[in-house]
Amino acid sequence: MSGPVLYGLLGAALVALGLFGLVVQAAVLRKILAFNLLGGGVFLLFGVVARRTAPAGLAADPVPQAMVITGIVVAFAATALAVAMALRMYQITAAVTVSPPPDAQAGDA
Amino acid sequence: MTGAQGLMVLTLAAPLALLLACLWPAPRRRVPGLLWLAPLPGLLAALFAAGAPPLVMDGAGLRLTLALDAPSALLLGAAALLWSAAGAYAPAYLGRQAGLERFAVWWLVTLWGSLGVFLAGDLVTFYLTFAAVSLAAFGLIVQDGTPRARRAGEITLLLAVMGEVCLLLAFALLADAVPTSSLAIADAVAALPGSPARGLILGLLVAGFGLKAGLVPLHVWLPLAHPAAPMPASAVLSGAIVKAGIIGLLRFLPADGALEGWGDGLAALGLFTAFWAVGCGITQTNPKTVLAYSTVSQMGVTVAALGMGLALAVPGTAMAVAFYAMHHVLAKGALFLAVGLAGAVGGARRTGLLLLPALFLALGFGGLPGSGGALAKLAVKPQLDAGLVGALAALSAAGSTLLMLHFIRRLASLPPADATARPSWVPLLAWLGMAGAAVLGPWVLFGAIGPGDPWLGDSWEALAKDPVGLLWPVLLGAVLALLLGRWGGHLPTVPEGDLLVLAGRVGRGGAIIGAAVSHLEKRLRAWPTAGLALLVLVLALFGALLAGAG
Amino acid sequence: MTATTPAGWLLVVALVLPVAGMLLAFVLGGRAAERLALLLLGLGVGVGVAVSAAVLRMGAPIVYLPGGWAPPLGLALVADGVAAAMLLTTALVLFAVALFGRAAHATPPDQAETRAALAYWCFLLALAGSLAAAFLGGDLFNLFVALEMLTFAALSLACLEGKPSQFRSELRYLLFALIGSVLYLLGTALLYGGYGTLDFRLLAGRTRADLPTLLAAALMTAGLAAKMALFPLHLWLPPAHAGAPPAASALLSGLVVKAAFVLLLRVWIWVLPPLPAMAAAPLLAALGAAAILVGSLVALRQARLKLLVAYSTVAQIGYLFLMLPLVLSGAAETASHAWLGGLLQAGSHAFAKAAMFLAAGLIATALGHDRVTALGGAGQAVPRAVFAFGLAGLSLMGIPPSGGFTAKWLLLTSALGDGQWWWAAVILGGGLLTGGYVYRVLAGTIAAPPGDAPRPRPLPHGPQNVALGLALISVALGLLPLASFGLVQIGRPGALGALP
Secondary structure, rough: OOHHHHHHHHHHHHHHHHHHHHHHEEEHHHHHHHOOOOOOOHHHHHHHHHHHHHOOOOOOHHHHHHHHHHHHHHHHHHHHHHHHHHHHHHHHHHOOEOOOOOOOHHHHO | HHHHHHHHHHHHHHHHHHHOOOOOOOHHHHHHHHHOOOOOOHHHHHHHHHOOEEEEEEEEEEEEEHHHHHHHHHHHHHHHHHHHHHHHHHHHHHOOOHHHHHHHHHHHHHHHHHHHHHEEEEEEHHHHHHHHHHHHHHHHHHHHHHHHHHHHHHHHHHHHHHHHHHHHHHHHHHHHHHHOOOOOHHHHHOOOOOOOOHHHHHHHHHHHHHHHHHOOOOHHHHHHHHHHHHHHHHHHHHHHHHHHHHHHHHHHHOOOOOOHHHHHHHHHHHHHHHHHHEEEEEEEHHHHHHHHHHHHHHHHHHHHHHHHHHHOOOOOOHHHHHHHHHHHHHHHHHHHHHHHHHOOOOHHHHHHHHHHHHHHHHHHHOOOOOOOOHHHHHOOEEEEEEEHHHHHHHHHHHHHHHHHHOOOOOOOOOOOOOOOOOHHHHHHHHHHHHHHHHHHHHHHHHHHOOOOHHHHHHHHHHHOHHHHHHHHHHHHHHHHHHHHHHHHHHHHOOOOOOOHHHHHHHHHHHHHHHHHHHHHHHHHHOOHHHHHHHHHHHHHOOOOEEEEEE | OOOOOOOOOOHHHHHHHHHOOOOOOOOHHHHHHHHHHHHHHHHHHHHHHHHHHHHHHHOOOEEEEEEEEHOOOOOOEOHHHHHHHHHHHHHHHHHHHHHHHHHHOOOOOOOOOOOHHHHHHHHHHHHHHHHHHHEEEHHHHHHHHHHHHHHHHHHHHHOOOOOOHHHHHHHHHHHHHHHHHHHHHHHHHHHHHHOOOEOOOOOOOOOOOHHHHHHHHHHHHHHHHHHOOOOOOOOHHHHHOOOOHHHHHHHHHHHHHHHHHHHHHHHHHOOHHHHHHHHHHHHHHHHHHHHHHHHHHHHHHHHHHHHHHHHHHHHHHHHHHHHHHHHHHHHOOOOOOOHHHHHHHHHHHHHHHHHHHHHHHHHHHHOOOOOOHHOHHHHHHHHHHHHHHHHHHHHHHHHHHHHHHHHHHHHHHHHHOOOOHHHHHHHHHHHHHHHHHHHHHHHHHHOOOOOOOOOOOOOOOHHHHHHHHHHHHHHHOOOOOOOHHHHOOOOOOOOOOOOO
């Protein structure tokens, strides 16, 4: 099994894990962690693509690497925003999940 | 732009100008007093612009056409006259209520649509004016604000919107069938026989226009709307607004025999409507409801005449049907004005100025010789002459007489004013003017549609030729009316809007479906379900794309 | 395509102005932020008009190559017909929302600014910049970044009032939107691996119908559908609106969703090869039809006005998906009519829905609540807002004359002309149901107020006029000559005489 294929499979596994966690986990922080896992898997796949489309003379294509860097920044910003909001929500309501309270109306679900 | 075309544009522009004036408070107070002026350009257009070349305007990227042929001119003139008379009546009737200005706004929008329908020459203008006249009538009906008016308005609006949807689909199919991108009605009608969806289009047109004209079973809004609306609004509702359906049928149904079975079907439906409405009408006690059922019945006869005329390809059907409908506009509008006056006059003045002319007009619907109605019946005789249809038409004339005599009885039983009361002259003038027009108009215009000079007394001639044929329906109706007066109390009471009680069950079914869908949607909003849905969507899309590529 | 066209600098202005403004506003704070935002958003309208005029005059897309580097190495800013039209639409709505917010978020002369006020102006500018990036981007990865910026700006606006329920709802929106973004990113990775470029104009005509491309398209479509709240992925939209300030609701429903739609169009019309796209488009349209019917039915039963309007958004988004099978499989004339109809629906819905949310917000402020069954008295308290709601409702229902009617007429005639009559039935049924809930609200507002209700607060005319203005634009779109909509056909592949 060559390097890119192994990393590709790893990336796919990370994506699957992240997606599962994001959907199934109740606590917000775990969702955010799962999102980061998901993002990590995607970036890994970008790396595989970089290796596969490398032009002659270079080890890897620089364009997907640039995309990975941009993606990391975006994911970082998203994580920061999500954590800030989760923190604020906890400070106001002491809730750690995004599930609606038991007496929620249709608008809260 | 020639003078005739200018009149057509002015007909549409006058109500819009008054509407614009309503934006500022000071002019807005004057507008209700000016309502009688707005339709007058329409009357002038009907008198002088009939048959003029159509006005074609290339606006809004589409080719808009205004056209006025002879049948439309008849209806336009009669409708404009009625709108004017009722508009003169409205401020006096509604008094200094706070809602008068709001009423005037709804009135002007409905008026614009009502007159515009007769002028429209292309699909877009027709749909726009038809939508205006159907939807704005809601405001006229709910003017009183009572729960009954609310309910009537809602049902009218609901049915009107359903009719609009049918017409929209029909127009879209017609626009598709036309080989060029023209939207002119003439081109659409020419393309109709060759379209593969011909049956569907005809069905949708009949449904949409029949709903407006009051064909059973889509007539249920008429008997609800008329008693609920204020009297001037009822007058234009029965007189002018319903005729939008008639002009639609006249314009859109092809006249060259391409209808096959549809003509006979329309005739059957029309005659059924005529009898059904008489049957429901004689059980009613409110004179406005009786008049509403009479409108339904008369529209049934009109549609039957149209259907038979198209099926048998009788020449001049359009003019004859328009003539019949024109008489109805004038006479029915006048009778509604009479109902409004019933509580304002008393004593001998009441009998002389109100009841006797009303009786004459009412009997005209049955075909009393000398009345405008008799001329109208003569006009559609070529259409409604054949065998069984002729007999049914005569019987329906008897039914009309019965119904109208019942109406007169109910009118007379309304509490009169004091014998010395002096009614305001505006309503009185409006009523007498309309009554006169209803009698004289057909006489003057009969020469336009058929052979002979009416001043020679065509209906007297027909009476001389065939006295029994013209008179027996009236006499039969009178006899039945006497019987009704004696034993009418034994008849079952039919609720206003007869078939509407069936709709209650449909409404309940709809509510159950709505609740089930809501429940389903709530389940879908759970996070895991949505996540699963996302994955399923990816897989489904992938599969569909693969299937398309392979 | 490979060079900067004249007037390309306009695209740079469209992007840089709002972003620079946002940074400056953050630094200056207070009333300067408000003035700067109003000035720049007003200029944005001018830029939108200029871009549209330039595209119309040239008859071809405007291109700007930052740094002079052409794709596939460089990134291009492209303004074709779609982009120009949507840019103008969003600029107008943003400017209107800025005017609307002056009353609520103004800073009095001698006081320090509140956080909410500063955030409002800054995020409006951020939204303007993100929308410009989303419409003008020529590279699929750039579009991903723009999409993220949009999400952040919109949800920050929605959380402006700091209510706990709002945090919870917006957090759910963020997480669901992030799933969508990541799926989209995955798709771009696969596409780059296959073709070595992500410029959608270079990809057009070059893509093959092989496994990675199709998988990428499926992933990107699903991700964008999640961002657009396509049924059944709409779970985030109603709660996001329930507690949001009216300005945020107007922008979220009116504009953010449209940006994701334009991206979807880029993927389906430019990137995907035509044959598989033709086969799979009915699936998306079927979901759109389900959105129309379910969304309208649920809207009919809502107890709260803001939720009713939110579900109306869910339903109206479905119409946008109906254009896909008609554009892809129709004859040239049908396709161009369907294209125009879909984009006109997007534009007029943006104006109408923004007007509706602003009006609903004004009604709720005047009455103190937004229960649909107790709206009596709103007609006297805020008559212009109710009138705006009515006009917007007319456009959504498809009553002439309005932009919504023209859009539905075009879609209807395309569907019938192509023989796909089932979409016509859905369009008509949706119009009927829309009429139901619009009537429910309007009838409620002209009823008499309940006896025990507190007196409604009279509101200033300014915000009401803004809502009315937006509704009037939505109606006026139906009065424009159809020929003037030739703008949106420029740059579309398959359009007669279009450049690739």
